[in-house]
Amino acid sequence: MADAPQDQIAPLLNPEGWELLASLGPYREDEAFRLNASLRKAGHSPELVSAVLTQSRLRTKAEAKFGEFARQMIFTQAGLEQATRLTVAARHAQRFAEAGVQHVADLGCGLGADAMALASLDIQVTAVEMDETTAACATMNLIPFRNATVVHSDATAFALDGIDGVWLDPARRTTSTSGTKRLWDPEDFSPPLSFVESLAGAGLAVGVKMGPGMPHDSVPRDCEAQWVSVGGDVTEVALWFNAVRRPGIRRAALLLGPAGASELSSAEDFDGGPAAPVGPVxxxxxxxxxxxxxAGLVADVALQLGGHLVDEHIAYICAPELQDTPFARAYKVLEVMPYNVKALKAWVKDQGIGVLDIKKRGTSVTPEELRKQLLPGGHKGRGKNTATLVLTRIGEERVAISVQPV
Structure with a gap:
């Protein structure tokens, strides 16, 4: 792996490296140079010092995904970026546990986040990883779990004898001499979606993590698709087949946040479901x-709120009364104006606005560029007030809506 070659991991896989890493406190950028010098002065090799400092930095960064578990784990930069958050991995594992699955193959296990979650629920796990360095990291991360084994192998060639469940997180990027490039066609993933479907066709309980931008027409017909949002950030769509697919659910939106979990689901396919009325702002x-x-559930939320869409093709909802919902953020409508840069510039001046937050949907306007045009200072105006503008269109008309966050 380009970002974390074997020589960045190998020095840690012995008692001296492991003990030195364990002795370090939380990583601090302003202390790194001094710590580097003191560790070398203490007689540690430059290679070991570089490895432990890199790992210390990655561990600190990983706390956002893994919490206190990050302090005992080994990471690579690319592996950390692609790793599933532990709170989401726990949801994946729960699916297999509730379905009574006994032995899961985690094909393309990466650093082992999902394998850790599965093993913690007393499920036997065989974690398969083709990249040698990443497999070494997964082995270290899974040491506390006696019911987990790491195998250095190609996921598509691994024999699934005695296994009744499979979890996959296909690679969605390709690496070349010019860097990494995101792949969009599920058949270009490694392994491809057709391989996932072949496992499901064999009757196994199968779950697979895909990118949240997966088009609806690429979602296989015989699965449940669950989009997951963490703190408002959409992290994945998980496809669930056979025993881990919930009856009566075709698509769902699961929201995880400080207040807990909320889910909205539908039994209808993507071209079905209720239609919401269209009305004024x-x-x-x-x-x-x-x-x-x-997940295509905007109309469902609109009906829950007793509201309507402002345009049938745009995901903004209006309702006459304020309703509490975990599925949408609410704003009080203050004023609706035609989209006109000159008029909006005068409005900003009249309102004494110094800080302007701009949101948009259904229009090609770039918020950053418009902010430069509207505020005298480019990013921050001379006024003392703060305002929020929502740019959208209603039919063919472009509008700017002044709103106040609730």
């Missing part, structure tokens, strides 16, 4: 969570 404007939008 009034009362309160609601911005649905990205997982709700991806």
């Amino acid at each position: 009034e009362g309160y404007l609601y911005e649905p969570d990205g997982a709700v939008i991806r």
